[in-house]
Amino acid sequence: MKVSQGIFKLVVGGVAAFVLLSVNKQDVVAAPVLAGFVEGAQALRVEENQALGGVDLGDRVYPRSELRAQITARDSHDMGSFFLRMDLVSDATTSERTHIDLREAYVKLYLARWLDVKVGRQVATWGTGDLVFANDLFAKDWEAFFTGLDDSYLKPPQDLARISFYTKGVTAEIAASQHFTPDALPDGTRLSVYNPFMQASVGASMAPAIHRPPRNGAHSEFFARVSGTRGSFEWALYGYRGFWPTPQAVAMEESGPQLYYPRLASGGASLRGPLGSFLVHAEGAAYISRDDPEGDDPLVINSQIRGFIGLEKSLGSDWTVGSQYYAEQILDYEKYSAGFESGQVPFEELRSTATLRVTKFLLNQDLQLSLFGYWGITDEDWHMRPTLRYRVSDSVAATIGASLLDGDQPQTMFGQFRDNSNIYARVRYSF
Structure with a gap:
């Protein structure tokens, strides 16, 4: 378990403040609460994957094979609250020893009616999308997402200090981290990955080199949101300054080319509310590539406009259906495409993806059937x-599911994982 010294000091200081604020308090808002679960998860490949040594359904190299125990502790008083969530994981796939995954450990202090502060390790999310993102630039764990863990594990923890202001129906939030937390990407162990320098799917030993910014104050992240309601609609404005969450640039080193995370600034907005019998939501965001603002460096990603619109409707009889249209537009596309040979440009100027979710409850809602799918309209790939x-x-509770991926091009979002389709099962006992 690795926790940075800076965030450790923040948590310890926050706990001390929480204890001091609780001394001699007679009115306890809630008694301490302990909860958790024990869960076994197993995933099996449904096709041969040559990049991982030809492992298939019968081989003992699984995308996921683990036993996980989680404990959650919380306490709340008039002046603040404390929350701890910790997983103990025995992972047979990576052959690691049983280890502790500190998911959350934070203190929240209610300093005034209009002000509270939340400091520590926490899972953060905002925005309106259903498994699509425009303004949510908090880290994501795509390896967990593609290998059968619960959807809640798509968001890994980050070390953050968050301040929230409340006034006249408007909430303003600022979050900061002393170091950059990138998305957790497959590294060739559980899933094969695409190596752009070899133009092939590979295992861990041949995975592309990735340079991650050092964990220090010079590589910090800042997030901001202002939100409120107008009539029956919820609105929000967003801002971010940090780095692209996935490695989107190439550095030419003596040892060979390597990927790295270029600097990023973004701003956007969202809207959500009822429209007739539908629940609608929409987001838009401008991604400014700070290391290539003119878009003329072929080794650094260009600035983009990203956004989506979605509809959700209840059909009665415990049926719900929802759909979204997501798009990305590359800015300065002529300069971007000039860096490639004719006919070799990997992405179109405007890329779009559609999603569909269908949910049905049966047996007094004890049985849930769900199908979520992505269709890469321009990339010609998909994920079911x-x-x-x-x-x-x-x-x-028991869960059975599948993560099915395919695509025509190895560099696209889902096409790069086309040999990694798997089925999985989880059984969870909660207490």
């Missing part, structure tokens, strides 16, 4: 996520 979840009792 069918799941079946059955609540055996108040304490026991």
